[in-house]
Amino acid sequence: MPNNIPQPKILIVDDRIENIRSMKRVLELIDAELYTAQSGIEALGFLLRHDFSMILLDVMMPEMDGFETAELIRGNLNSQHTPIIFVTAADKDESFEFKGYDVGAVDYLYKPIQPHILQRKVRFFLQLSNNKSLLENSLCELKRVKDHNELLLKSTAEGIISLDPMGKINFANPAAKQLLMYNDDTILGIDYAHIQGTDNLTSPFKDCALHHTALSKRIIHDDQQSFHCFDGSSFPVEFTASPICKTNSESSGIVLVFQDISERKKTEQQLTRLAQYDCLTGLPNRALFTSLLSQAISRSDRRKNKLALLFLDLDRFKQVNDSLGHDVGDLLLQQVAQRLQLATLEGGTVSRLGGDEFMVILEEVNSESHKAAKLAQKMITSLDAPFNILGREVLISTSIGIALCSGSTQCIDSLLKRADMAMYRAKEQGRNNFQFYTAELQQQASKSIELENRLRHALQRKEFFLHYQPQVDTNSGQIIGLEALLRWQPDGQALISPEEFIPVAEEAGLIVPIGEWVLREACSQLHRWHRSGLLSPTVKMAVNLSVRQLEHTSLLSTLTQILQETGLKPSQLELEITETAVMKDPDLVVNILHSIHAMGIQLSLDDFGTGYSSLRYLKLLPLHVLKIDRSFINDIGGKQRDQAILESIIYLSRNLDLTVVAEGVETQEQLDFLSRFNCHSIQGYYISKPKSAANIEKLLHKNKDGNLLPMKTSVIPDRLILLPEVY
């Protein structure tokens, strides 16, 4: 506590100036401010302006004597307790002295004044006055601290209660009473067991953790309990309980500071939900699924039975999203989730991994895995009925991969991979079906990994080369273009079919550098043929472009660079894209194709008729050529209906001003049919198999008139290849 007591002030009142002077002289040695007055009136004037620590008052003064002045001093609130020492002649009797004490004197000094006595008395009373001031200051400070503490206790939002050693509440601040719903002091005397919601008989306070805490003088913090209110309701609390220790270190109770954490608990629950559940469908998300799966694996391990993991991927969900919008897609996912949950009511935990991928954990699967197959079929059937989304009828199906797990030795990752592989197999099998993971699938996967590793070095090791297949005008037999087809022969090994390695290269992203190599090689080859005069400048080079190349940001600059480097004109290059590639990301692909078209490069739609055969895309894409898929040509001479489709495609293409190329023409009959329906051009073994550049040159030299169409002969009506097989 700071001792900020000011220097004491002493007032000397005497009508005689010489008395004042001599007293001042004596008192100058004392650390005090001295004030002097020569009359009672003057003294009272000083008292109005100053607080004096003591007054030396002459009794005998004209007009107003010392007694009268003292009475008035006592009457003043400010000076009523100021010590007054009367200064008077020594010959006065006792009654005179008593009168002085009656009007408030604390002592007398007798004239002639002994300096020593004057100093002693003044020092003594100054000390008293100083002590009094200190005491007053302490009291003031105590009151301030007390008021402040009371204010804190009242205004704090935290409840504060204290318990006596028996566990009874002996103090509660207003917040505690309000939180616990007690009026006024009705809470005092209540057992803590009541607040805890326990019975004080079955769990007496001496057994309570708080009591032990108090005994061991520890502080405990807890946010896992609830406090019970007067009306029986309860709320989750966070509290700190500290023992109240007196100086002799005996605990005399416990103070609890607590707050209602209902809101915090709610938020925590919401956060947990968000972290573990998918917000669109309410199903467990990937994080929760992983922990559910690991728990299920341990359980099946303990029980020595199998577990099945079913990996569901919706078929063509992207199309729904792209064509009907993401809102419809989201609603569809919600309804799919509901149906899957219904289908798994009798067993199986559904989770959503993200996008259109769902996982189902099925425990206690028997060795024949019949249970898993039954559930997969049930889920497939559950999606059969059309979905009603915002008044629209939407159809969706799913492909399911099933992997069985027979013990914890199998890690989650490998189980997921197996289910994923099986799901892809289901997609390959035409979708809307389920497939079990098999060892054969595993073999395939290992093979494709091995192929990928070898592919990574193939470019650098110069293991690629191109074959070219002519495209011929149906009427004139003249070559109008060549399709560049990639070939791969790893050192010392047999040729690997593009059908085998191109999907692997696409999957691994290797198709981008490989495709760039194909483009550069094919463009420079055609430019060389143009320059040598072997081919007319109207002959184009068709190069297949994979969707990974289309998605790659550098495609346009790569094309510009290759055309510049090789000297080929943009109109002499034709890029073949499949409908499947367009459908993967129609918006992106359509934009890129327009940019390619703007460069003057020709665009051709490959394998038309095998995929969506969407007329919408025929209109939307800046196409020059439409290639009818081999399967339609194969059907020539077969079913009427298939031929009608072929006719329609040719008719439609002509109307859309597209050049039609029929792929895979192998017979004269097919050629005749196509000619009859004015199909512009053909490509296929009937003209030539894909050949190396050298063999293409031989072929062209051999047919000097430029007519590559085989001569019709009545002897051999249906020869596959009339040209010599040159490789």
Ligand SMILES: Nc1nc2c(ncn2[C@@H]2O[C@H](COP(=O)(O)O[C@H]3[C@@H](O)[C@H](n4cnc5c(=O)[nH]c(N)nc54)O[C@@H]3COP(=O)(O)O)[C@@H](O)[C@H]2O)c(=O)[nH]1
């Ligand atoms: N992204 C890239 N894809 C490419 C590239 N090179 C080839 N491919 C694609 O690989 C698939 C298989 O190609 P391939 O084994 O070369 O088969 C082609 C022809 O040999 C075959 N064909 C042609 N005529 C006939 C025929 O009369 N009968 C018959 N059975 N087959 C025939 O067709 C394939 C050409 O198909 P298409 O591309 O659709 O015109 C194939 O999908 C290639 O596209 C490449 O560099 N990049």
